Amino acid sequence: MAEQPEQQDKKIILVGNPNVGKSVVFNVLTGSYTTVSNYPGTSVEVSRGQCQIGSDRFLVLDTPGMYALLPITEEERVARRILLEESPQVVVHVIDARNLERMLPMTLQLIEAGLPVVLMVNIMDEAERLGMQIDIALLQEKLQIPVVGGALGRGRRGLWELRQAIQDYLPRQATFAYATDLEKDIQRVSSLMLGDYILGKRSLSLMLLQRDEEIVERVRVGEGENYAALEQVVNETIFARRVDLHLRINLERKRICNGLLTGVIVQQQGMQPAWTERLSTWTMNPWTGIPLLLVILYFGLYQFVGGFGAGTIVDILEGTVFEEYLNPWVIGLSERYIPWYWLKELIVGEYGLFTLGVRYAVAIILPIVGTFFVAFAVIEDSGYFPRLAMLVDRVFKKIGLNGRAVIPMVLGFGCDTMATVVTRTLESQRERIIATLLLALAIPCSAQMGVILGLLSGVPGALAVWMASMVGVFLLVGLLAAQVVPGVRPMFYMEIPPLRVPQLQNVLIKTLTRMQWYFMEVFPLFMIASVILWAGKLSGALAWLVQAFNPVMRLLGLPNEASTAFIFGFFRRDFGAAGLYDLQTEGLLDPVQLTVAAVTLTLFVPCVAQFLVMQKERGWKTSLQIFLLVTGLAFGVGWALNRLLLATGILA
Amino acid sequence: MKCSFCKHELTLDMVRDQGCGGCAGGCRKVHCPYCGQENPIPGRFLDRLLQREKK
Numbered sequence: 208m209a210e211q212p213e214q215q216d217k218k219i220i221l222v223g224n225p226n227v228g229k230s231v232v233f234n235v236l237t238g239s240y241t242t243v244s245n246y247p248g249t250s251v252e253v254s255r256g257q258c259q260i261g262s263d264r265f266l267v268l269d270t271p272g273m274y275a276l277l278p279i280t281e282e283e284r285v286a287r288r289i290l291l292e293e294s295p296q297v298v299v300h301v302i303d304a305r306n307l308e309r310m311l312p313m314t315l316q317l318i319e320a321g322l323p324v325v326l327m328v329n330i331m332d333e334a335e336r337l338g339m340q341i342d343i344a345l346l347q348e349k350l351q352i353p354v355v356g357g358a359l360g361r362g363r364r365g366l367w368e369l370r371q372a373i374q375d376y377l378p379r380q381a382t383f384a385y386a387t388d389l390e391k392d393i394q395r396v397s398s399l400m401l402g403d404y405i406l407g408k409r410s411l412s413l414m415l416l417q418r419d420e421e422i423v424e425r426v427r428v429g430e431g432e433n434y435a436a437l438e439q440v441v442n443e444t445i446f447a448r449r450v451d452l453h454l455r456i457n458l459e460r461k462r463i464c465n466g467l468l469t470g471v472i473v474q475q476q477g478m479q480p481a482w483t484e485r486l487s488t489w490t491m492n493p494w495t496g497i498p499l500l501l502v503i504l505y506f507g508l509y510q511f512v513g514g515f516g517a518g519t520i521v522d523i524l525e526g527t528v529f530e531e532y533l534n535p536w537v538i539g540l541s542e543r544y545i546p547w548y549w550l551k552e553l554i555v556g557e558y559g560l561f562t563l564g565v566r567y568a569v570a571i572i573l574p575i576v577g578t579f580f581v582a583f584a585v586i587e588d589s590g591y592f593p594r595l596a597m598l599v600d601r602v603f604k605k606i607g608l609n610g611r612a613v614i615p616m617v618l619g620f621g622c623d624t625m626a627t628v629v630t631r632t633l634e635s636q637r638e639r640i641i642a643t644l645l646l647a648l649a650i651p652c653s654a655q656m657g658v659i660l661g662l663l664s665g666v667p668g669a670l671a672v673w674m675a676s677m678v679g680v681f682l683l684v685g686l687l688a689a690q691v692v693p694g695v696r697p698m699f700y701m702e703i704p705p706l707r708v709p710q711l712q713n714v715l716i717k718t719l720t721r722m723q724w725y726f727m728e729v730f731p732l733f734m735i736a737s738v739i740l741w742a743g744k745l746s747g748a749l750a751w752l753v754q755a756f757n758p759v760m761r762l763l764g765l766p767n768e769a770s771t772a773f774i775f776g777f778f779r780r781d782f783g784a785a786g787l788y789d790l791q792t793e794g795l796l797d798p799v800q801l802t803v804a805a806v807t808l809t810l811f812v813p814c815v816a817q818f819l820v821m822q823k824e825r826g827w828k829t830s831l832q833i834f835l836l837v838t839g840l841a842f843g844v845g846w847a848l849n850r851l852l853l854a855t856g857i858l859a
Numbered sequence: 860m861k862c863s864f865c866k867h868e869l870t871l872d873m874v875r876d877q878g879c880g881g882c883a884g885g886c887r888k889v890h891c892p893y894c895g896q897e898n899p900i901p902g903r904f905l906d907r908l909l910q911r912e913k914k
Contacts, residue, residue, distance in 0.1 A: 225868035272868055279892050282870060587863045614864060614896050625888075625897060632895025701894070704866035717863065720899035724888070 216266035217296035225272030227303045228329040233269040251285040261374045276316040301327045304334035312460040321407030325353045332358035338475035346471045351381035385459045399437045402429030454698040487706045490594040507582040513660025516578030525570035564737035567785040575657030584717040588709035606685025607641045609699035619650035624817045637694025647813040649681040654781030666798045676806045736778040764849040779814045798858040807845030864896035
């Protein structure tokens with residue numbers, strides 16, 4: 208085929224989410240005459256090819272995957288730029304027949320933008336296998352654009368119809384009405400726009416209201432002197448709707464799509480894996496969702512992490528492998544070959560690199576964190592977490608957060624330090640401060656929680672007291688913080704991905720990757736902490752520090768030896784939890800003391816790494832305030848709990 | 860790869876662009892630009908192992 212200048216060809220642009228078969232559509236339309244090159248000024252690749260349909264010759268562009276016309280990633284920006292600059296004859300929106308509900312809002316946006324859209328409902332074969340019957344003719348009638356159903360990956364079903372739809376394309380413009388108040392806003396903005404644009408003014412107005420920077424720039428140029436008046440109206444509208452504008456637009460699109468899909472999809476009874484949808488609904492309904500959450504916590508955390516990880520595996524590794532074999536062997540070698548006391552202490556002493564650092568990291572923390580990461584990956588891969596976000600949204604709103612905060616909170620159970628970094632994804636400064644405070648205070652990391660679950664599960668009632676204390680402090684401090692910390696309360700909206708059976712390979716990859724990352728990070732820190740403690744012991748500084756802590760320990764009703772666990776805890780939360788494990792195995796704590804120590808140590812100050820990240824994310828002033836508040840609360844709650852348990856005789 | 864929280868597709872470019880630079884020895888996580896979730900990326904050793912299994 209001879210190369211023709213691109214300008215002579217009409218253009219077909221393929222758009223759609225990733226993994227909907229866009230590239231298959233591209234390949235069947237263009238055959239093998241294709242080129243792949245970076246889009247000018249970016250590293251994003253765009254495929255181009257040519258095809259002949261009827262008497263017309265077309266240049267076909269396969270754009271990077273995009274989820275909406277409002278871009279978030281570089282790929283989406285490039286895809287939209289192509290739509291804005293290439294003046295297509297036809298835009299083929301390729302969607303997955305199995306996920307019409309999730310993908311149709313973008314079709315709506317493309318129609319709204321005035322683009323010449325042909326909708327290709329791909330992967331129909333898989334949808335039919337799941338018992339879904341899609342009425343393509345009805346969908347076409349409702350959308351008022353050509354709609355083609357097919358399965359181009361297998362047997363090229365629908366290719367002829369797609370080529371026909373492209374060839375016969377006639378521009379038509381349907382309008383889908385939003386709620387009256389939103390319509391007024393759109394009308395107010397679009398009526399002030401005087402320039403000529405490729406995209407429709409209705410669509411541009413919505414993107415201006417959502418502060419799309421690229422669109423703002425284009426409209427600024429397009430409007431010239433008129434822009435100032437337009438900008439003022441846009442700003443006024445954004446300010447008036449600052450709480451829920453994005454949410455309203457998304458919900459309105461969802462409502463319109465639900466209306467459009469009524470009668471379009473018929474699910475054949477008995478063929479659908481209906482249990483996943485039913486389960487999905489149950490997970491988000493408070494009446495069924497909370498019992499389900501408790502079941503997940505019981506089996507996932509209590510039984511698997513606390514019982515199996517912190518119990519069985521730690522017993523084998525710490526109690527047998529280290530205590531009976533490795534420690535005596537390494538200590539024997541040191542006794543034989545190392546004549547210097549200080550060096551022996553450094554390697555196999557009370558705070559030795561091997562006897563404390565390696566033992567804590569390998570025998571206590573790693574198995575607990577490993578089992579936690581397995582449980583986490585199974586839950587994560589099933590798609591449960593977005594449902595948890597919807598479930599807790601209402602409660603989280605009471606404490607100044609919303610469902611979006613589930614991500615840092617859940618990650619905090621893995622490691623509070625990385626979760627503190629993730630708080631930057633929350634929308635407002637207010638939410639970030641509250642989430643940082645709650646992470647530092649009441650969210651134990653996986654290793655700390657695993658040790659505590661393992662230790663307290665042996666004492667009847669202790670675990671219930673610990674859990675009630677944590678939930679109580681979390682909610683109480685959250686409620687107070689929501690009253691005290693100023694700022695707006697953003698709304699929460701998210702698409703719920705399908706629920707599915709976790710894939711073994713995904714679980715393995717995620718678990719091993721996280722364990723590798725965790726071990727690489729934790730091991731050197733444990734070594735450093737051992738060296739600092741060793742130096743403290745030899746210099747006498749540690750004894751002085753322990754002595755300084757003793758009055759506080761007495762106030763909490765704890766033995767003086769418990770000071771070391773708190774000092775360990777400041778190096779790392781998990782290091783402190785391992786210290787608590789040693790105290791308990793040495794028989795130094797009774798049930799009340801164990802519970803008080805576990806509660807205080809969980810609430811106690813964030814570790815050094817978390818504090819440094821807090822300082823980086825929230826600044827010195829806020830992080831110091833959080834540090835002082837958390838320290839005061841930890842010891843205050845510990846003192847009150849000790850008094851309460853002694854007075855009532857609970858756990859006695 | 861897909862984001863483990865919202866299931867949006869993540870590309871290798873995002874892995875390069877979205878790393879926070881906080882990991883010692885290079886970034887082993889990608890922050891999903893859609894929801895903020897931290898997704899683990901297999902390290903070199905694990906990656907080689909997985910590639911070998913695929914072959």
